[in-house]
Amino acid sequence: MPNDVVTLTPVILSGGSGTRLWPLSRPEMPKQFLPLTGEDTMLRLTLARTVGMSNAAPPIIIANWAHADLLEKQVPGDSPLILEPSARNTAPAIALAALAVEDPSAALLVMPSDHVIADLAAFHRAIQTALPLVAEGWLVTLGIAPSGPETGFGYIALGRELGDGAQQVDRFVEKPDRAKAEAMLAAGNHVWNAGIFLFRADAYLAALGQFQPDMLASATAAYRQGRRDGRFLYPDPESFAACPSDSIDYAVMEQSDRVGCVPVDMGWSDVGSWDVLHSIADKDEDGNAAGVHATLIAARNCLVRSDGPRISLIGVEDLIVVATEGEVMIVPRGQSQMVKKAAEAAAAR
């Protein structure tokens, strides 16, 4: 079955604005373009994850037009770069990519540009597991084995087996409250929806035509009337502005009855907050992840990120401190979901 798939084309969604990691992440420099989790930027680490996949074509990157220069710098080679003239969420963005691949039977591997995957081998194995279903026209999502009753993710209830290592999706569950999350964890057979998808380009476009015909029409018009400039594609702004805005989850995955899931445990993290970044960072024996710009005196379980100012933490516990370009943000651990409010206040200044 995998032999039916001519190519595997990674599609990297890089249009996020990343307000939850303010002030390092800003509208003009969202988190995927920053080296938040390692020595390279999150986008480049995402690109690196596609190296070594069999039959893989150069990745297609979809991003906000305002970040053209960042893409030019960070994406090597001849990867196509699609620059959205406006934000229309993931379903239309993926449609542009599906239209851009030459072979309509090509498999797309759709993934966000700002996740961490620690176990690369497990990731690649999950993709190989998915490909036979993809070849048959299934829409496939990777499901993350839950490590706790998280309330920040959507869940997937798994149904019947679809061959080795894959199951049909019974239903998608929106971000639950704590009790519901614990119930799903106790019940088993539920995984996190990580927003990583595999399907044939033609299967996605067919599903979009079935469930969101207006979206397909607008995206197709935007693509066809688009302007090319080297490896950049600029979809037509007017047509794309007319496109309904929705996520692939709502617009397509939750509508279709041919949706499969490959559960996988691959050290995944969405790096969705400073708290997550502290949890995945290398820490000293006192639980601090502080870096070279910090002086720690009786400090415990703190995260410090500074691109210049020296941060002296004295007798402080469970604090997140981020300093960059004239901004110093301080929030207790466990409360970093409030950072978004500070980002909004900063944008309004």
Add this chain to the structure above:
Amino acid sequence: MPNDVVTLTPVILSGGSGTRLWPLSRPEMPKQFLPLTGEDTMLRLTLARTVGMSNAAPPIIIANWAHADLLEKQVPGDSPLILEPSARNTAPAIALAALAVEDPSAALLVMPSDHVIADLAAFHRAIQTALPLVAEGWLVTLGIAPSGPETGFGYIALGRELGDGAQQVDRFVEKPDRAKAEAMLAAGNHVWNAGIFLFRADAYLAALGQFQPDMLASATAAYRQGRRDGRFLYPDPESFAACPSDSIDYAVMEQSDRVGCVPVDMGWSDVGSWDVLHSIADKDEDGNAAGVHATLIAARNCLVRSDGPRISLIGVEDLIVVATEGEVMIVPRGQSQMVKKAAEAAAAR
């Protein structure tokens, strides 16, 4: 009796290095030269406190030679400026001032340059109360009515009455532990030693000659062999280096049996830590003293001082944050005595 006193010469001790208010206060810019408590610097607010005193001569300021430029800028008029070639604590510094006044019977009002006195009228009244004793040759100290069992100050046990509003000092008590402080508070008749002294210049020099003859000899030599440049006096470095180093409290006040005290309640604070600065600052309804460079989101009881970077506090309580010239210092309220360690770490970098 006050008529026997020809002049009242304020002597302002400005040689402190102020490490407890790092990073705003630094060796090259100690706290007395900074506008920490109001719109003007602490030294200039101290100078302003001498305006309106009867028979007052221009203040004499004693400081570290390295701060000559700061003194030149901040001290107006023809006030004599004595620049110590090395730090020898307060007893030798005051000896230089006592030698510098023309009239040996002049009363000196010795005071630190980094205190806050909110009730100026009470301060001036206390001085008037002290002057008759001063004229008779007593060494007089102002005693602060304690507002709590502070362990950061020395105490004075008061003895018999010495006329209206003054008492003889029974003994000086070193910084006590909490239990001892509470016992003194409960006993009454104990005040804080604020380091503000009044005595005739000749009375001080006589006491110094009696109790610390080497100190008097070295200070006198340093003064006589000193170099004058306009209003600056540079004592001879070699003679002054030979002078024993000690505080006026140990070297003189605790030795003499002619020491009086005028207890006074004058809104005094030594501004000895960031905690003190938070306690005396104007605060908003959530207990924050934050200033124009702060963004507060669900923050309570915090102190923010920034001379540039924007500080965003999110969900934070009881935190002190100071940002200046590439340094950001963060310490919980109640622990600011540890700031000294960070200042030492910074000096060692």
